[in-house]
Each structure stands twice: as structure tokens, then as C-alpha cells.
Amino acid sequence: MPKPTDLGRSISLIELYDLGMEKRTGSYILHENELAIIETSASPSIPYLLKGLDVLKIDLKEIKYIIVTHIHLDHAGGVGLLLEKCPNAKVIVHPKGKRHLANPTKLIQGARAVYGNSFDKLFDPILAVPENRLISKEDGETITIGENRTLTFFDTPGHAKHHFSIYDSYSNGIFTGDTIGVFYPQTKDYGFEFVLPSTSPNQFNPDAMLKSLDRIEQLGVDIIYFGHFGKSENPESIYEQIRYWLPKFVDAGEKVIEEYPDAQVEKKIAVITERLLLVVSTFLSDKGIEASNEVYKHIKLDMQICSMGIVDYLEKQK
Template sequence: MNAFECLGHDIYAVDAGYVRPLLAAIHLVVENGRVAIVDTGSKGALERTLDALKILRLTAASVDYVMLTHVHLDHAGGAGQMMQAFPQARLVVHPRGAPHMIDPSRLLAGVTAVYGAAEVVRLYGKILPIEEQRIILATHGSRVDLAGRELLCLDTPGHARHHVCVRDGRSGNIFTGDIFGLSYRELDTDGRQFIFPTTTPVQFDPAAMHASLDLLMGLRPSALYLTHYSEVREVAAKAARLHGLIEKHVSIARSERNAGDERYPRIRAGLVDLLLDEVRRFGCRLSPTRVLELFATDLDLNAQGLVVWLDTQS
């Protein structure tokens, strides 16, 4: 994929410029000259989004909605800047996520505890608050009207309790944030796309993740738009694979339940083996070293998420 690409149905992917090329996508939905933006990236993403609008011969005044799948900063860090730049826009966000957009201090404190203050500034820049009166709560089944085009919000926990997906009424396809995992374009092989789950450091819930996948598949989309990274096809087969991989994540965690301080490194090592086995099964020709470079942060976060999840189990 390119840094800006048309996916059909007047849906466009914009590389958010987060960490490396083709890691995080911003998606634009365009209808009769009006725009909805799904996820915002973080530092530097506004400029890339404005460039995409120029290519489409649209302006900041064309943006009616900024929609967040959830408020993790690689998805929502740029929301405050975009809401300043798009004065007519409303922010659409899960009710659990809205307070963190109004006052991002707790969100910043949490991510700073994980990465450190200097790294947060490097990755995300300045996180700006958003006025409460500009926020629409994305409850399950709520609908946003984009110039007559329906965008349906779906409550989809499992990765985070404040996670929503957005179903596009024209195409029937769905913007999935992180609930449908990761599909990095570097691993594409012979026209096929790799898939791998993503947990989260504090809110991984495997039962909810399974249910959310089933909800999405019940709507029979022909394609899904992931934040990491953009369009995937053959979605039923990928969903089945994700169900199995979620259970393998759980099994790895449970096997290290009693490992004490060694839980995290042992779980991460198990995830490395799982990832490399999946890549070999898939037939990807990237070297193991390159695969582990691409997934380094994800392996860290998945292992952290599983450790926290273990602590919630009786």
C-alpha cells in the first residue's frame, strides 16, 4: 500500500506516520463532499490528513465527524489537534472513552507509566483536550449520518472496554480498530494477508474478544479496515484463525500462571514461538529477525496484557 490509497466505496487509507511506515492507518469516508475520519493517529497525523483532503479537493470544513475506535493514543492521540483543525466536526467515541478525551490527564499518566515521559512526547506529542459539547457518545447501535450515508457504531470489547467498530452502510464493510488484530502489509505473501491478535496491557478479555469477532462476522462484511494496517479480505477465514490464536494466547498465559516474577519473560518467549510458527505456516518469506522487529512492541504489549489478565483470574 501507499501512504494514501483509495480502497473503493469512497473510503481512503492515510498512513498516520506513527513509528514506521504502514503501522497505523487513518481512514476517511467521503460522501457527497462530506467526510468522516476513523481514528486519528497521533503526532504528525494532522498534516498527513490535511494533505489527503487536498488530494480529494476537500477542506477542513468538509469534515463532519472524527470517529475513534478506542482511546489508545496510537488511535486517538491526534484527536484534539484534529478537532481544533476541523471546527465543524463532532467527535464520536465510546462512553467509557469520552472522559479521557475531555480530560486526557489520566490517559497520559497511564501511558507515561508504561513508556516514560520522554518517549510519550516523542511518540505522541501534545495531547489536547476536547470540549464535552462537541462529543457524541458511540453507544451500541447508535448511527451517524454522513450526508445520508449511515455509519453504525458497534460495542466491541475484548481489546479494550471502550472499543467500538464502525460499519459503513454503503459498502457493508467495517472499521475494526484493534479488535480484529494486526495485519502488517510487510507480511503479505502471494496476495494473502497475515493476521495476529493484539491484547492490551490492562483490559484484555478473551471471552469478550471472541464474542466481538462473532458479532462482526454475523454482519457478513466482505472486507475489514484495521488500524494496523488497513484493508483485509477473506475475513471469515481470518476470524476463524484469530479465534484459535486467542485461545493459544490464553493457553500460553495459563501455562505460566505460577512462574512468579518470570511470568512476563516466559509468556513473551511463548508468544515469540507462536508468532514465528504462524509466520512459517503462512508461508511468509521474511526472515525471523525481520518478523520480530516488526512485532517487537506488539509482543511486549501482548505479554503485558496476558500478565494483567492472569491477575484477574481466580
């Protein structure tokens, strides 16, 4: 297990091995007089998070806030389990996600529908968060951590309606969860940074996603901290890539639905996945990234989930 990564500005990143994959998800630890954690991943990741906190010599009693950008299980599924270890912590969540952390029944049902027999291995257990330990933050509200750091919460739908992004005054950075994409650090070794939109079901909306991107861009941040995985100090490149790829994703979905109007949903998802994989793989191959590179394993998984969200969105538009 790698040691936590010092990202500067009193922020550390702990690798969480979501789905058993490296550089998939991480928790950001904000080191101030009042400690905060952003993102927990799913419950099977909590042992890695606890080990990382131990390496950082953080007493769990000192953690004041556990913050989740949204309630999808790969970001918040482990929050109840972690909270049991952190007696003085409160959980901060988007107002539309609060009730689902207090009663995760629908979260569990939704994930079971997507992941089937793999659910228990990937996500179990999902523990309810006591109501008295939940805090919701409306758009523009803030908290202060220590003497130098103010966090501002911005409602940023597109990936999900229960999603906020968190602006950090100390680093002039923003924690974006999945709103403006998945970041693939594997490509850094080839001299470029790569990001793709995250269009997973069932609240994906491309127009809302682009509006959220515009809003983040207007903040003039220097750093973007992604839910998947790591940071970029080239925000303009990130915005440009999302604006390039998002219409291509939606267009691929529209063409498949037009070509296969009477096909089962599973067929449409499979064809969209195949086409997205082809165009993305061709792009990366042209950049010199071999087919054996680990990044393709991540992208194959992501394109399947993205295709599900694209079909769901387009069917709703009918």
C-alpha cells in the first residue's frame, strides 16, 4: 500500500483501491486545527483509509468533518462505517442527499440493480448515518477549518442532482467529485493529462453538467481535485476536454438509439459502450499509449457505466 501523497497546501491524498483498482478513488485529508476528510469511497475501502490516517498520525477523535461530494456509493458508501470510528465527526452532504444517508435503502436498491451479484463484494456494508450527525450545505454556504481555510459549497448538478463541489480558499482549488469528469493519472507518464465526462445513471444531464463546468471555470481556480483520481493544475485543459468529449458521448448515444429503435436497453448500452471504447482507445493509441496500459481497464469500466447513463438520459428525453 503506498503512503499518503502530500499534495501541498496541507492536503494529503489517501489511495482507497475502489473495486480493487489502483488510482481509482481517494480521500482528501485537510490538515488543519480542525481535520476534514473529503470522500470516503465504499465500505471495502475504509480499511485503507484508516491505515492512511494512521500513517499520517491522525487521531480519529480529532476529525471534525467528513464531507461527501455526492451520495453515489463509490464516494459515500463507506461514510457510515467510517463515522463509527470518528466519535466527534459530522457528515456534510448536499441537501438532496441527506435523507438517503440517513436511510440508505434506495441507494442500496439502485446499486443492486446496476451491480447485481457483485453488490455485496463491492459495497457491503452500507450503514445509516444518524440524523443528528448530518449537516447539509446549501449553495454558497461555507465552513471555516482552522485559521486559513474556508470551504464554500456550490451546487453543481449534471452528474447527479445531489452533488456539490467544494471550493477551498487556501489552495484556490476545488473538489469536483464527478461533476467535471474522471481524471486518468496513468496518462501523465506520456506527457499529457486526460479526463472524460462521467455520465453514469440516473441523473445525468449534459446541459446541467456544462452549466456546472461554466460555474467552476468562473471561480478561476488553480487546482482541480477529482473524485477519480488525483489533482490537475491545468484547469483550462480539463474544461476544454470535457467540452470536447461530452457532445461526442451524447451524439454516440443518439445515433445508436436512432439505428436500433426497437432494441432492448441492454443492446443499446452494449453498442454505445463499444463505440465509445473505440473512439477513446483510438485517441489514446494515437498518443502512444499501448493497449496493455492500466488506463484501459479503468476506461472500459467507465464507458459501460457512462453508456447506461446516456441511454437513461435519452430515453427520458423522449
